Amino acid sequence: MELTDFFTNYTLRTITLGTAVLGAICGMLGSFAVLRKQSLLGDAISHASLPGIAIAFIITGVKNEHLFLVGALISGLIGTFWIKSIVKRTRLKNDTALGLILSLFFGLGMLLLTFIQKMPNANQAGLDKYLFGQAATLVEEDVWVMAAVTGVSLIVLLLFWKELKLLLFDPDYTKTLGFNTRFLDILITSFIVVAIVLGLQTVGVVLMSAMLLAPAAAARQWTNNLGVMIVLASIFGAFSGVFGTAISASQDNLSTGPVIVLVAAAFVLLSFIFSPRRGLLFRELRFRKNRRELHLKKTLTFMYRIAKEHDNISHPHAIRILNNFQGFTRKTLTKLEEQHLIRVEGNQWALTEKGFQEAESMYVKMGTDHD
Numbered sequence: 240m241e242l243t244d245f246f247t248n249y250t251l252r253t254i255t256l257g258t259a260v261l262g263a264i265c266g267m268l269g270s271f272a273v274l275r276k277q278s279l280l281g282d283a284i285s286h287a288s289l290p291g292i293a294i295a296f297i298i299t300g301v302k303n304e305h306l307f308l309v310g311a312l313i314s315g316l317i318g319t320f321w322i323k324s325i326v327k328r329t330r331l332k333n334d335t336a337l338g339l340i341l342s343l344f345f346g347l348g349m350l351l352l353t354f355i356q357k358m359p360n361a362n363q364a365g366l367d368k369y370l371f372g373q374a375a376t377l378v379e380e381d382v383w384v385m386a387a388v389t390g391v392s393l394i395v396l397l398l399f400w401k402e403l404k405l406l407l408f409d410p411d412y413t414k415t416l417g418f419n420t421r422f423l424d425i426l427i428t429s430f431i432v433v434a435i436v437l438g439l440q441t442v443g444v445v446l447m448s449a450m451l452l453a454p455a456a457a458a459r460q461w462t463n464n465l466g467v468m469i470v471l472a473s474i475f476g477a478f479s480g481v482f483g484t485a486i487s488a489s490q491d492n493l494s495t496g497p498v499i500v501l502v503a504a505a506f507v508l509l510s511f512i513f514s515p516r517r518g519l520l521f522r523e524l525r526f527r528k529n530r531r532e533l534h535l536k537k538t539l540t541f542m543y544r545i546a547k548e549h550d551n552i553s554h555p556h557a558i559r560i561l562n563n564f565q566g567f568t569r570k571t572l573t574k575l576e577e578q579h580l581i582r583v584e585g586n587q588w589a590l591t592e593k594g595f596q597e598a599e600s601m602y603v604k605m606g607t608d609h610d
Contacts, residue, residue, distance in 0.1 A: 250375065251488055257377040258480030258499055260385040261438050264392060266454035266476030268434045270469045271427050273455040274407050279337040280319075280428075282448035284435045286341045287318025289348025289444050292369055293355060304381075307369070308436055315432045318344050323428075345444075372443030372496030374484070385437055392430050396469075403427060404465055442496040453503035454479060460514035479503035531574070536601060538571055539580060543598030 272280050291314025292307045299306055318340045325336040352366055368376065396403065405413040406423050414420050435447050442450045458471035483499030512519050575581045580594030 262476030
């Protein structure tokens with residue numbers, strides 16, 4: 240595959256644009272699911288959409304993508320509000336309700352698919368692609384629908400930005416300010432359902448939750464700012480779609496949906512390792528730096544204690560104690576000397592005036608903290 244194929248190949252261009260837009264909207268709305276600690280919500284909604292697709296085919300008897308999506312949307316919304324009703328009216332926790340609805344709806348969906356296979360017109364259903372997705376079926380009209388939903392979602396976010404931000408971090412305070420938290424919750428949840436339904440055709444029921452959560456999880460590692468997180472998640476999602484489509488187009492027999500999810504997972508892995516704030520690499524570097532600084536302070540404190548306990552630190556006995564201390568390495572001494580805290584002459588060393596004062600302040604502080 241070459242870059243010019245994007246401009247000349249209608250199918251490749253459509254799939255690339257479609258997956259990029261899908262990744263962007265999933266990253267944007269997935270940020271709210273991640274921050275609200277509803278990571279299983281995407282999985283439950285995507286699985287809850289399957290019966291709606293099957294019922295739409297059973298009722299109409301024809302293969303119509305738009306009717307399938309309408310059925311998936313209705314089924315997904317029903318499943319979502321059942322989850323909320325279970326949590327509100329029973330003592331079950333949110334994760335339990337999510338698991339129940341996920342299993343119930345997916346089981347019903349698989350049962351309906353089995354029933355459809357025995358129907359006379361089963362050969363034209365093509366419902367199996369909704370399990371794992373089939374991006375090749377995307378057409379230009381689908382891309383425009385995704386773009387329209389993304390635009391509406393962005394407008395809604397901007398209009399209700401303050402309210403949604405408050406709802407994320409302090410729902411009780413949001414309610415005391417007079418905002419309708421129920422309306423805001425339904426609003427953002429409905430858009431998440433719509434985004435998931437749009438992605439079923441591309442990524443499929445099984446992998447859609449990863450598409451929703453992975454870009455947001457990656458973005459969360461880089462920032463504590465909600466606005467920045469949403470932008471980063473949208474970028475990660477869009478690039479996952481573009482790179483996933485390019486990789487799948489460059490090789491034969493590679494399904495686009497799973498490749499996109501794997502690329503999104505790679506973004507998560509790289510973020511976990513290399514992000515400056517929370518990345519494992521920088522965390523290890525900070526740990527080693529702090530350990531070195533602690534070792535320097537301990538060495539400096541020991542030197543100060545020896546100096547304080549001997550009235551004349553130039554006495555041979557004091558010098559011998561100081562220079563026979565093995566609690567430091569040559570590297571430690573070099574670091575202390577670079578900071579002008581000690582003075583090294585050959586194999587002999589001594590505290591400078593600056594080093595004495597700094598060690599004294601640390602010693603006093605340690606004593607105060609101990610008291």
